[in-house]
Amino acid sequence: MGFDHLLADRTRAMDVNVIREILKVVSQPGMVSLAGGIPAPESFPMEIMRDLTSIVIDKYASKAFQYDPTEGFGPLREALVDYLRQKGIKSTKEEILVASGSQGVLDAIGKVLISKGDLVAVEAPTYLGALQAFTPYEPHYVRLDTDDDGLDPASLEKALDRGGIKFIYLVPTFQNPTGRTITLERRRQIAAIIKKYNALLVEDDPYGSLRYRGQDIPTIQSLAPGNVVYISTLSKVFAPGLRIGFCVAPELIRKWLVIVKQGTDLHSSTFNQALAAEYIAGGFLERHLPNIINLYRPKQEAMLSALDSHMPDDFTWSRPEGGMFIWAEGPRGLDMEKLYWKAVEKKVAFVPGKYFYTDPGEGMETMRLNFTMADEKTIDWAIKTLSECIR
């Protein structure tokens, strides 16, 4: 006799991570993966890691290895105040919470806010990791319309007007999966709408610093600070394996995020938070970020050129000014998952877009393409190969 009868009801709503299942094929020898969403290892500041660990051990000694407050390591919270100010986000040390990756913030938000059956509004398509964080708390998802300029404010207002939305979850800048960025005009409209309805918006911003062209756009948080939980991470500008995410949140939400985090993991790694504190406060991040951008920009340009050169006329794709992804759409009726298995035979992997939608049957003809892991020549070959599979 097994233990199936012991599983909590919530497990019925939870699927194994499909991207992960797909990535099993991806690890086959010789596979070129445009499927992942992970930073290139060459983007990590490996040349300073040894020095950073020395700095931390010298400066903090055993304190860097001891239990620490749930809210986060003091010097890191202080460093993040400056870091966020440069992004136009005003905060105090007390307003910043550190978590185990931005995933840790997303889980805590789900735990604090979602009772079974509650409504959570998300973009169509949206970030899969957020769904994986929220779904165990058994919400119903309300689908918000998007286009090339990101979330359609009218769709948001309609959803809020209907009522019962616990919170809205958005990735406004270089979205995962589409790479799209919500325009400033729309951000202003969204800020006005959430203020009008006293709604709570979760702004997830993992990619904002990875801008290859164009001008920074203000965060929605900066336009409606009282209504936004702003989340970001050091995974894309330092190292994802250190699992350092953080958020700025309205007071009541913040208080509860700390209480639930204490039950979830007590606090995030003190040592890694100390490394992050020195990485930011020591000016290393500021000096290293251009290297990351210079690494990714040509990869993204290579992918956009390859798409221009090779893709059939009935395909369209996003042209993001930053981030890690390009979103391509084929003609209606195309089943991108079929194409996926064909492409895998030719040693190219991507993620069929349907997995990023909460409504079944949507996005069948879409795909997410990542450009951070392969080199420019390989990207061109992979897109050419994909195009051949399509024809």
Added chain:
Amino acid sequence: MGFDHLLADRTRAMDVNVIREILKVVSQPGMVSLAGGIPAPESFPMEIMRDLTSIVIDKYASKAFQYDPTEGFGPLREALVDYLRQKGIKSTKEEILVASGSQGVLDAIGKVLISKGDLVAVEAPTYLGALQAFTPYEPHYVRLDTDDDGLDPASLEKALDRGGIKFIYLVPTFQNPTGRTITLERRRQIAAIIKKYNALLVEDDPYGSLRYRGQDIPTIQSLAPGNVVYISTLSKVFAPGLRIGFCVAPELIRKWLVIVKQGTDLHSSTFNQALAAEYIAGGFLERHLPNIINLYRPKQEAMLSALDSHMPDDFTWSRPEGGMFIWAEGPRGLDMEKLYWKAVEKKVAFVPGKYFYTDPGEGMETMRLNFTMADEKTIDWAIKTLSECIR
């Protein structure tokens, strides 16, 4: 208008961590704390930390800073197989999951198993951190009787016989808060009972390696491996700030622990897991553990002597062979929280025992005393001062 109306129902069941509130007083200057449950910083192997980080950076390079599988860093899981074998626990790499502290395992267990209203059986008294992990999933607690030999097997059988218990949570060795250890005879009875009822038992073993006298006792996991989730941590034998816990679990439970952990924090810090892997596999843990034991043994002996010398006749206390805590009980009718505030005035802090009980009103006359943080002389002074407050 605030956001109170947005909070999930579960927040109603969750209190702010009381120990934490008490620790606020503890940080006052000059306070001698017997309240905490944290390792002495002198127990950390600081002299090898720099070398360990070098070893990890040399050996794993960027891999130690990249995203990694949810299950845990391969070399750490391998090292833990050997480590657990020395503790009499047979496992394979695949059966071991790494988590963000043992707290991370406890949260995942709650998420996988507890639906609102489910029954979870715990010792009276039990570990507060486990309650903080489980309570957000809204269980009802079933109270199990304990005495100086730990859990009373008859009480367990009675609870299982009544039915509906999702799992049993125990700290069988040097329990937090009592320091008590379940005898081998009782462990055999408990193993037989959980097999008979096909029950699932969560065996939390953070302190098992901290034995100052006497012989190791087999884990319940080794007596009923198919019915036990065995949890341990490196927080007490390496460094708590690295947040490395782990578990060995039956297959179905393990599968679900991985799925929920993916939504909670994707995976635990790769870098810290690599440090832990090298700490164990390089023989550092084996060489360092005697230092930790030699640090704590005289502290514990000092506290036991001080209790013998100073405490009033109507007090009794546990005499653990290891761990971090001693449990003292005063006469019926004593309100230990009143004594707490008196003692704090005299600059001595401890934890009133009632906070470790799930039934309100129980344990009013009990207290938890920690001996890992103060030196022997201070421990004697603190116990003497406590005794004076009591009289």
